[in-house]
Amino acid sequence: MIPQSSEISSLFRQVFSVIEGGEPVQVTFRNNFNLQDGFDGGVLELSTDGGNTFQDILTFGSFVSGGYHGTISNCCGNPLAGREAWTGNSSGFITTMVNLGVTWGPNMVLRWRMGSDNNVSGEGWRIDTVAITQCHKPVPTTPPPLRTSRPRPTPAPRPSP
Numbered sequence: 001m002i003p004q005s006s007e008i009s010s011l012f013r014q015v016f017s018v019i020e021g022g023e024p025v026q027v028t029f030r031n032n033f034n035l036q037d038g039f040d041g042g043v044l045e046l047s048t049d050g051g052n053t054f055q056d057i058l059t060f061g062s063f064v065s066g067g068y069h070g071t072i073s074n075c076c077g078n079p080l081a082g083r084e085a086w087t088g089n090s091s092g093f094i095t096t097m098v099n100l101g102v103t104w105g106p107n108m109v110l111r112w113r114m115g116s117d118n119n120v121s122g123e124g125w126r127i128d129t130v131a132i133t134q135c136h137k138p139v140p141t142t143p144p145p146l147r148t149s150r151p152r153p154t155p156a157p158r159p160s161p
């Protein structure tokens with residue numbers, strides 16, 4: 001059977017408490033895809049309005065590792081045509097890490113979205129071990145005072161009774 005062009009997506013909503021004034025968020029996940037190279041592909045998108053609209057993750061930030069490495073062809077009806085995506089074969093799980101460049105908000109939703117064209121299928125796309133990391137901003141600290149006391153002599157061992 002030849003598949004019709006289609007898309008499928010998974011949503012990931014906030015499942016952790018937000019650090020007010022924290023550093024921008026980093027998203028890491030295990031990424032395994034075997035999709036028709038250049039014709040079928042997957043992207044990661046972010047919504048900042050509770051899932052009403054989504055934009056590609058690269059609108060907000062950049063990949064640290066395991067980023068997109070191909071462009072989806074305009075030829076055959078893929079809804080992601082013309083976009084950078086994960087396409088082809090990752091040859092097993094790779095680690096993808098994204099610096100979002102924005103702090104996480106209560107209306108943010110991540111979406112893994114796969115689009116295929118109207119012919120030739122691949123094995124598919126697997127996502128695992130999603131982690132969203134946000135750090136506190138570093139707090140300025142005053143250096144500890146220098147130690148001025150002299151080191152104590154090592155006590156002599158006591159004779160046992």
Ligand SMILES: [Ca+2]
Binds near residue numbers: 117122
């Ligand atoms: Ca295809």
